[in-house]
Amino acid sequence: MPDSKQSAPSGTYHAVLAGFLGWTLDAFDFFILTFVLAPIAREFGTSIPALALTITASLATRWIGAIVFGLFADRYGRRIPLIVNILYFSLIEVLSGLAPSYKVFFFLRLLYGIGMGGEWGVGASLTMESVPAKWRGLVSGFLQEGYALGFLLAAGVYRFVYPHWGWRPLFFVGGLPALLTLFVRAKVKEPEAWHRSRTDWPTYRRAIFRNWKRFAYLVILMAMVNFISHGTQDMYPTYLQQQHGFSPQRTSDFTAFSMVGAICGGLAFGYFSDRRGRRRAMVTAVLLGIVMIPLWVFAPNLPLILMGGFLMQFMVQGAWGVIPAHINELSPDQLRGFFPGLAYQFGVLIASGSAYFEARMAHLMSYGRAMGLFALVVLLIGAIVIYFGPEDHRAEFGRSAPAGT
Numbered sequence: 001m002p003d004s005k006q007s008a009p010s011g012t013y014h015a016v017l018a019g020f021l022g023w024t025l026d027a028f029d030f031f032i033l034t035f036v037l038a039p040i041a042r043e044f045g046t047s048i049p050a051l052a053l054t055i056t057a058s059l060a061t062r063w064i065g066a067i068v069f070g071l072f073a074d075r076y077g078r079r080i081p082l083i084v085n086i087l088y089f090s091l092i093e094v095l096s097g098l099a100p101s102y103k104v105f106f107f108l109r110l111l112y113g114i115g116m117g118g119e120w121g122v123g124a125s126l127t128m129e130s131v132p133a134k135w136r137g138l139v140s141g142f143l144q145e146g147y148a149l150g151f152l153l154a155a156g157v158y159r160f161v162y163p164h165w166g167w168r169p170l171f172f173v174g175g176l177p178a179l180l181t182l183f184v185r186a187k188v189k190e191p192e193a194w195h196r197s198r199t200d201w202p203t204y205r206r207a208i209f210r211n212w213k214r215f216a217y218l219v220i221l222m223a224m225v226n227f228i229s230h231g232t233q234d235m236y237p238t239y240l241q242q243q244h245g246f247s248p249q250r251t252s253d254f255t256a257f258s259m260v261g262a263i264c265g266g267l268a269f270g271y272f273s274d275r276r277g278r279r280r281a282m283v284t285a286v287l288l289g290i291v292m293i294p295l296w297v298f299a300p301n302l303p304l305i306l307m308g309g310f311l312m313q314f315m316v317q318g319a320w321g322v323i324p325a326h327i328n329e330l331s332p333d334q335l336r337g338f339f340p341g342l343a344y345q346f347g348v349l350i351a352s353g354s355a356y357f358e359a360r361m362a363h364l365m366s367y368g369r370a371m372g373l374f375a376l377v378v379l380l381i382g383a384i385v386i387y388f389g390p391e392d393h394r395a396e397f398g399r400s401a402p403a404g405t
Contacts (some may be wrong), residue, residue, distance in 0.1 A: 012130045014187040016139060018180070019127035020146045022086060025177035026119045027150025028157075029093045029112070030058065032174055034355075035158040035237050035251070036167040043167075044102040048238065049359040051102075054109040055234055059226075059352030061110050062117025066338075066345035069118030073337030074204065077190045078126035081337075083181045085122065089115025090178040097171025117348070121341015128328040129191035129336065133394045134274065136329075137281075141270020141321030148262035148317050151233065155259065159252035193398030197333035207334045215343055217389055218327055222347025224382035225320060227354055228286070231374045232296075232316050234355040236309070239297070239367040244305070258309030265314035266321030278326040279391050285318035286383045293375055297368035312375075319382075329395040336397070 033040075037051040044051075065085070072081040092112040099105035124143060131139045154170075161169055199207075208215075237255050240246040246254065265285065273281035292315055295308035324340075331339040354374070361370035 011189045014183075015130035015189070015191065016127050016143070018082065018184050018188045019123035019143050021180050021183075022082060022119050022123045022146075022177075023143060024146035024150045024153070025086070025180060026089060026116050027147040028153045029089060029150075029171075029174040029177065030116055031151045031154040031233075032093075032157070032170045033058075033109070034234050035154060035248075035255075036162065036170065037238055038241065039162075039167050040105070044105065046102050049356060049363075052235070052238075052355045052359045054106050055355045056352045057106055057109045058113035058116060059230070059348045061113035062348045063342060063345040065114040065117030065119075066121050066341040068114070070121045070338035070341045073122045073125065074335060075198075075201075077194060078122055078129075078337065079184060079188050079190060081118070082122050082126065082188075083184050085115055085118045086181050086184070087178055089119065090175045093171050093174035093177075097168040097174070117345040118341070120344055122337060124324040124328060124340055125194075125336045126188070126191060128324055129193040129397050133396065136325040136394065137270045137272075137274035137278070137322060138267065139270070140273075140323070140325035141266040141268070143324050144270075144321045145263040145266035145317060147320070148259045148266065148313070151262070152256050152259040155252040155256040159249055159256075163248055193333070193336075196398035197336070199334050204334055207332055208338075211332050211335065211339070214330060214332075214390070215339060218330060218339065218343035219346045219350075221327070221385055221389060222323075222344045223350035224347075224378060224385045225323060226344075226347045226351035227378035228289070228316055228375070228382050229320060230351055230354040231358065231371070231378050232289075232312055235358045235362075235367065235371060238359075239371060240305075242362075243367045254306055254309055257306055258313045261310035262313035262317035265316070265318035268314075268321075269318035270321040270325070273322045273325065277391060277393050278322050278329070279386055279389065282319045282322050282326070282386045283383050285315045285322075286379050286386065289315035289319070290376060290379045290383075293372050293379075296375075297372040319386075326391070328397075329392040330390060333398055 037048050041048050041051040069081045069085055089112060092108055092115060096108045099108055127143050128136060157170060157173055237251050240251045240254055269281045269285050292312045295304060296312040299305040299308045327340045328336060358370050358374055
């Protein structure tokens with residue numbers, strides 16, 4: 001890893017860009033679905049909660065991808081698994097646009113989740129191992145907000161494509177990330193920290209079992225931040241459409257503006273975490289998210305609805321922006337491709353019912369009340385889990401013994 005006092009070489013920039021774009025395009029493919037739950041439900045003759053269950057399906061299989069691609073990345077490097085992963089999820093996205101029935105669509109979203117689950121762990125380890133420690137929080141915020149940018153791009157494509165051509169072409173556009181593999185293959189190099197930490201399989205297996213307590217905490221942490229993220233994002237376009245009667249264009253515009261807030265929050269709190277620590281930054285963001293709930297889902301007019309969406313995602317993704325640095329620093333060197341990604345995806349699995357649960361709650365109360373109540377609970381519990389957890393701020397990668405428990 002480059003010394004923090006030196007300027008980063010071009011390989012560092014390429015690695016950061018590859019990780020960022022991979023996560024951006026993966027998120028774009030995932031969030032396309034959140035904008036078109038209602039029209040797909042109508043075409044397949046089913047309900048919005050049933051279509052929301054396909055979101056759950058994608059979230060529920062991500063742990064499989066984290067295991068497969070994480071093990072591959074720790075043993076054979078970050079580049080090739082990243083290339084294979086991007087090609088895989090791009091293909092499944094295109095096939096989703098060709099699905100003839102709800103059952104086929106559901107099955108394809110299960111397969112898509114495997115690809116989405118593999119990308120984050122590999123891309124995050126590649127990025128975090130390639131940057132100087134003093135900038136890790138800021139770059140972490142930049143990397144994670146690829147997720148928000150993916151949402152933003154999905155909102156833009158929905159706005160301009162869906163009114164003219166319907167929902168299927170949205171998934172065809174989702175095949176374009178495959179082109180990113182050309183850049184990864186040509187420009188990205190393996191980080192030096194991976195070369196220093198590479199080990200044999202028996203040592204690798206022992207490291208996994210030796211650090212199970214740390215892994216268990218990471219799973220709990222990632223479950224809570226995924227409840228927070230998916231609980232405030234996945235049903236938001238549906239909330240705008242069903243409760244406020246927004247058109248596709250206005251839904252896209254308001255959602256896109258909330259993602260601008262997400263990007264700003266991720267960068268701001270990521271930078272703050274470099275100066276004041278990971279946990280302090282995350283707890284601050286989560287507690288401020290609780291304060292934003294009334295403005296977020298109970299605002300009485302358009303300007304306040306717009307402001308509420310922006311500020312809520314500023315706080316939610318402010319906490320999330322610290323995550324790549326935080327959990328990579330808490331992971332043992334030999335396991336950095338495997339541990340963060342699998343903990344992340346097990347957390348996703350636990351939180352995978354968020355959209356479906358909120359959709360069912362909205363049958364008993366308004367969408368605003370359902371989402372507000374859900375957010376209050378998960379933000380409060382999330383703050384407690386983060387506050388009482390460990391931290392290894394600015395850990396030096398590839399030069400120390402595996403983190404113990």
